[in-house]
């Protein structure tokens with residue numbers, strides 16, 4: 001599955017690309033947050049976005065499932081394709097898009113519903129289950145994939161908000177998985193968690209790799225090195241460098257990348 | 267020589283200012299002789315310390331004196347030889363004395379009662395005497411206080427600490443006044459209600475279904491308040507809420523989720539202004555516009571007992587009045603639902619209205635319920651609209667087009683007009699007030715708890 005052995009990855013033009021972004025710029029009102037970023041997101045690998053806080057990682061990530069649409073002042077220019085389909089085209093249904101490109105947020109945000117209903121939420125609104133039995137299957141499968149099933153199978157009716165922070169985050173991952181997406185975007189999914197919960201999530205990301213294209217934003221460089229095969233370094237709204245994670249961390253081409261990785265700033 | 271009240275007050279405050287200046291001057295003198303560092307507090311604090319000592323005791327004394335001196339004056343007048351000729355009957359006696367007092371104060375030109383004239387001079391004399399006495403005592407207190415404060419000043423005297431303490435005490439007293447007043451009101455309610463329940467048993471009052479109180483009659487069968495409670499619930503808790511909850515909630519959802527910020531900027535203030543419209547204006551609207559229209563409508567569709575004073579008219583208008591209240595409470599709770607939860611739902615691909623229905627409203631529900639309970643407690647305490655539009659006949663009916671009455675409307679009815687304040691009929695008003703007070707208090711407590719718990723859940 002892995003393409004780690006290929007010599008180098010260029011930012012664009014990979015045949016294995018799930019999503020492709022070309023010359024994407026994002027503005028909040030008059031302020032430009034992303035400046036002409038082009039990048040391919042690989043379908044079989046985990047891609048990490050790193051960079052100092054405020055450099056636009058979240059902003060760019062949110063363009064990939066059009067979550068920026070929910071911010072009135074935000075405006076996106078350029079072209080983003082999912083399997084060759086322009087996601088900003090008027091023919092694209094944003095509801096469908098978000099079912100195909102799921103998202104996990106920085107702070108665990110389970111709904112104030114039972115664990116079962118949290119996971120069933122997506123399948124319900126997208127009409128993925130015809131009866132209770134099918135829904136049970138989806139919920140169980142999603143919770144298993146998210147590594148949460150053993151911990152919650154006896155209390156599916158408890159409120160999702162009653163779980164621990166790490167369990168809540170895995171519940172959110174299960175919720176995203178439940179609609180069987182093609183891409184999962186994760187925006188600093190571990191920044192609110194303790195080290196043990198973080199390790200669990202990282203392990204989970206390893207297991208999910210290959211089944212879903214995964215993009216993870218992190219400001220923890222060890223984490224990027226541990227979980228990803230591709231790393232993109234953002235700085236001041238531009239994509240400075242993109243390549244194999246091993247190359248970025250051992251042999252960066254750009255001095256800015258090197259400075260960041262060696263902790264000179266950030 | 268007499269000195270008028272306001273003049274005395276100004277004199278006291280003026281001397282207080284002098285006290286302030288002397289205190290500050292003394293502190294400055296310390297600073298020049300012993301160095302600025304020796305001074306614990308700024309000179310102005312020394313000034314305040316002396317000024318407070320100078321003015322607070324005489325002001326307190328004057329407040330007490332103003333309350334006491336009329337009694338002392340009357341005593342003095344009654345001990346004059348002229349008082350021998352007063353009639354024994356207390357009523358005409360106090361009428362004569364009151365008249366004489368008014369003439370003496372210059373509020374009346376001549377007495378209606380010829381006997382009063384004889385007491386004018388004694389009154390003048392006694393009042394002059396006591397006001398003089400009071401003024402002298404106040405000024406003596408002022409000087410004593412000033413001297414005490416002034417002599418205590420030293421360079422290292424902690425004037426600031428003491429002044430701060432006085433400021434705190436003043437603020438405490440100010441906040442206690444509201445609480446004490448409430449306690450006083452409750453006590454008077456309880457006391458008068460106890461008198462009522464001495465005549466009519468609480469059981470008969472709370473469970474009886476016939477309400478027809480008349481003066482001089484303490485037949486418990488006439489004091490059954492159930493029809494009033496029912497009318498109150500029908501109007502305030504059922505009809506008004508059927509109007510206010512959906513409309514208030516929907517307007518809150520529109521304002522928080524859909525409205526462009528420009529629309530929100532002018533619509534929210536307008537809703538808030540609606541909340542400030544005097545209830546009597548709503549009462550007019552209910553009685554003159556809504557009630558007749560509803561009656562015509564009810565007659566047209568053949569509802570029996572349709573009246574131009576109806577539960578429906580009062581309830582609908584009351585509901586409209588409560589809309590801004592419900593809407594602003596719901597607005598707050600919806601805004602308190604974290605943005606992250608909304609994002610989570612949108613990122614799952616749900617539409618805006620699915621997100622609202624499935625995630626935002628369930629999350630905001632406890633806050634909304636709390637707001638609705640507060641709204642109910644307001645609605646059942648509302649008086650003007652029901653007095654004007656609901657009627658005064660105590661009917662036990664579920665027909666919303668018939669006339670019903672409420673607790674508040676009956677309180678108004680029982681207490682207006684010339685009444686002796688010790689008949690069962692008037693005392694019943696206090697018992698009704700007590701019931702209303704207890705119910706709204708409980709509603710408020712529960713509502714505030716719910717809201718508070720909900721707030722904690724998202725912090």
Ligand SMILES: Nc1ncnc2c1ncn2[C@@H]1O[C@H](COP(=O)(O)OP(=O)(O)O)[C@@H](O)[C@H]1O
Pocket residue numbers: 028033051052053054055056057058059060071073
């Ligand atoms: N909703 C918004 N409105 C206006 N500016 C925003 C908004 N969100 C982010 N920004 C700005 O865009 C820039 C990039 O932010 P962000 O994407 O959150 O960075 P990162 O995730 O890398 O820390 C920052 O300067 C930030 O202030």
Ligand SMILES: [Mg+2]
Pocket residue numbers: 057058059187
């Ligand atoms: Mg971010």
